[in-house]
Amino acid sequence: MPATIQRYLIIGDVHGCYSELMELLKKVHYDQKSDQLVFVGDLINKGPLSREVLEFAYNHRAKVVLGNHEMGLIRYVEENIIKGHDLNVTKLALGKDLPFWIDWMKKLPIFLEFDDFTIVHAGKIPDRELSEDDREILCTMRTWDQKNEDFQNPNNPLWCDFYKDKKLIIYGHHAIKGLVIRDNVTGLDTGCVYGGKLSLLIMPERKIVQVDASRQYYPMDS
Numbered sequence: 001m002p003a004t005i006q007r008y009l010i011i012g013d014v015h016g017c018y019s020e021l022m023e024l025l026k027k028v029h030y031d032q033k034s035d036q037l038v039f040v041g042d043l044i045n046k047g048p049l050s051r052e053v054l055e056f057a058y059n060h061r062a063k064v065v066l067g068n069h070e071m072g073l074i075r076y077v078e079e080n081i082i083k084g085h086d087l088n089v090t091k092l093a094l095g096k097d098l099p100f101w102i103d104w105m106k107k108l109p110i111f112l113e114f115d116d117f118t119i120v121h122a123g124k125i126p127d128r129e130l131s132e133d134d135r136e137i138l139c140t141m142r143t144w145d146q147k148n149e150d151f152q153n154p155n156n157p158l159w160c161d162f163y164k165d166k167k168l169i170i171y172g173h174h175a176i177k178g179l180v181i182r183d184n185v186t187g188l189d190t191g192c193v194y195g196g197k198l199s200l201l202i203m204p205e206r207k208i209v210q211v212d213a214s215r216q217y218y219p220m221d222s
């Protein structure tokens with residue numbers, strides 16, 4: 001890693017839970033000079049302060065991958081496709097700065113490769129290399145049917161059950177599954193916006209730190 005960076009702080013799906021994000025960073029003694037923030041996507045929607053989360057990530061030069069909720073806002077604004085939750089609430093919150101944020105979101109990568117780990121919002125297709133061509137799947141997948149037709153059926157195994165490489169993949173998106181910790185995968189979506197926890201992984205020490213949501217902001221079954 002670059003000489004000045006001593007820790008990567010990798011943060012699960014925030015969904016506008018700005019106060020929990022601040023509490024979590026306080027808990028790990030976040031230092032802007034020596035820590036690099038990394039977000040697994042879904043910074044926005046469903047929670048109370050999407051705009052504040054975006055501004056914080058931007059101002060702190062965080063590395064961010066695209067989540068399905070950022071993808072949803074882009075489509076809502078550009079094509080008027082309503083797929084997702086609270087898109088209009090987020091759009092209104094961004095106000096006159098909406099074009100700036102849509103432009104920023106459109107430039108977010110689908111995955112990020114670091115020396116010792118990979119970041120992607122939802123997962124990796126087990127029999128394919130990570131590719132921007134698979135952006136929709138990589139931002140939404142949860143399970144794998146071994147035929148690359150269905151990536152959502154909850155009766156199928158998790159995609160990571162088939163992931164055998166050594167390199168650690170850190171992802172979010174799967175709040176129902178919650179924290180997943182294996183040798184080569186870490187799933188960080190612990191459903192803060194549903195009243196669960198906001199989770200952070202410190203690299204390279206591989207330590208998980210969490211804070212509780214101060215309340216439930218959004219129903220889980222949505």
Ligand SMILES: [Mn+2]
Pocket residue numbers: 013042067068069121139172173174
């Ligand atoms: Mn998601």
